[in-house]
Amino acid sequence: MTFKTAGFKLDTHYNRVRLSKGANLKEYWSDFILCEYQTRSDVDLSAVESVQQVRAVWTGDEWELHFVCKVEIEVSEAPGEKSVGVDLGITNFAALAYEDGHSELYPLNCLKEDDYYFSKRIAECDDSNSEQATRLNQKKSARRTHYFHTLSKHIVQRCVDEGVGTIVVGDLSGIRENEENGESKDWEKHGNLDLHSWAFDRFTDLLTYKAEMEGITVEEVSEEDTSKSCSFCGRTSDTNRVERGLYVCDTCGTVANADVNGAENIRQKVPPNLASDGGDRSNGWLAQPSTFLFNKETGAFAPQEQVTS
Numbered sequence: 260m261t262f263k264t265a266g267f268k269l270d271t272h273y274n275r276v277r278l279s280k281g282a283n284l285k286e287y288w289s290d291f292i293l294c295e296y297q298t299r300s301d302v303d304l305s306a307v308e309s310v311q312q313v314r315a316v317w318t319g320d321e322w323e324l325h326f327v328c329k330v331e332i333e334v335s336e337a338p339g340e341k342s343v344g345v346d347l348g349i350t351n352f353a354a355l356a357y358e359d360g361h362s363e364l365y366p367l368n369c370l371k372e373d374d375y376y377f378s379k380r381i382a383e384c385d386d387s388n389s390e391q392a393t394r395l396n397q398k399k400s401a402r403r404t405h406y407f408h409t410l411s412k413h414i415v416q417r418c419v420d421e422g423v424g425t426i427v428v429g430d431l432s433g434i435r436e437n438e439e440n441g442e443s444k445d446w447e448k449h450g451n452l453d454l455h456s457w458a459f460d461r462f463t464d465l466l467t468y469k470a471e472m473e474g475i476t477v478e479e480v481s482e483e484d485t486s487k488s489c490s491f492c493g494r495t496s497d498t499n500r501v502e503r504g505l506y507v508c509d510t511c512g513t514v515a516n517a518d519v520n521g522a523e524n525i526r527q528k529v530p531p532n533l534a535s536d537g538g539d540r541s542n543g544w545l546a547q548p549s550t551f552l553f554n555k556e557t558g559a560f561a562p563q564e565q566v567t568s
């Protein structure tokens with residue numbers, strides 16, 4: 260639900276916003292909802308140039324108000340001309356395939372643990388509408404928001420370090436359609452994790468905003484066939500398959516992490532920049548991505564220790 264400038268009145272002094280439910284000009288009445296809001300500590304609505312829209316978004320647990328603000332920012336020059344492909348999913352929240360061949364995985368381990376913990380505690384509440392249950396829901400939602408902010412910030416920083424000028428991200432309309440058709444098979448496999456398409460949309464918004472501040476362009480492309488075809492030889496064959504998270508190509512013999520293969524296909528959907536040489540890469544380069552885990556104690560993403568056997 261979107262409220263344009265005429266549809267809301269913002270009072271940043273008392274942190275309240277009045278959302279119009281419509282007006283009847285002939286009979287001179289209007290109806291509205293008065294909402295109290297909280298913003299993240301780093302956001303000050305009274306300091307922005309203007310608030311252009313207010314959106315009420317149902318997150319699955321509660322209503323969130325999103326304020327669309329006009330802010331003047333200094334945009335940096337693009338850190339480089341390379342590209343990176345980002346595949347968003349539910350095993351690895353993000354898989355990144357860089358142009359020079361290396362790749363990174365960001366597993367959802369910590370959100371899964373959080374979800375399990377909060378679902379359990381909410382279930383223990385006598386009443387799902389109780390104050391305690393509401394507080395737990397808010398906490399769960401705040402931790403997710405924090406995770407998305409930290410991850411998008413981390414990925415943008417990695418792109419700056421790697422000289423990336425273009426982030427190519429798959430648009431998730433496929434997931435949305437499946438949800439609408441009731442075909443949520445892939446989701447059910449992940450048990451308690453109720454992560455819906457809105458979470459990916461929100462993450463993409465955060466990533467885009469943070470990337471643009473660094474002068475990096477974010478392009479959304481269709482995810483069609485990106486999980487089915489081989490990113491090395493380009494072939495889509497019925498005999499190509501995914502086994503235990505690995506994509507196996509029968510034609511060229513590539514074996515790669517399935518999410519990284521998807522991310523590389525997404526990256527290749529944007530034509531290469533003529534100025535870049537495409538890096539040098541050999542077959543099998545996709546097989547060993549580095550994995551970054553969210554560390555709850557430091558609140559940051561750190562590379563998983565390599566296990567040598």
Ligand SMILES: [Zn+2]
Binds near residue numbers: 489491493509513
């Ligand atoms: Zn192949």
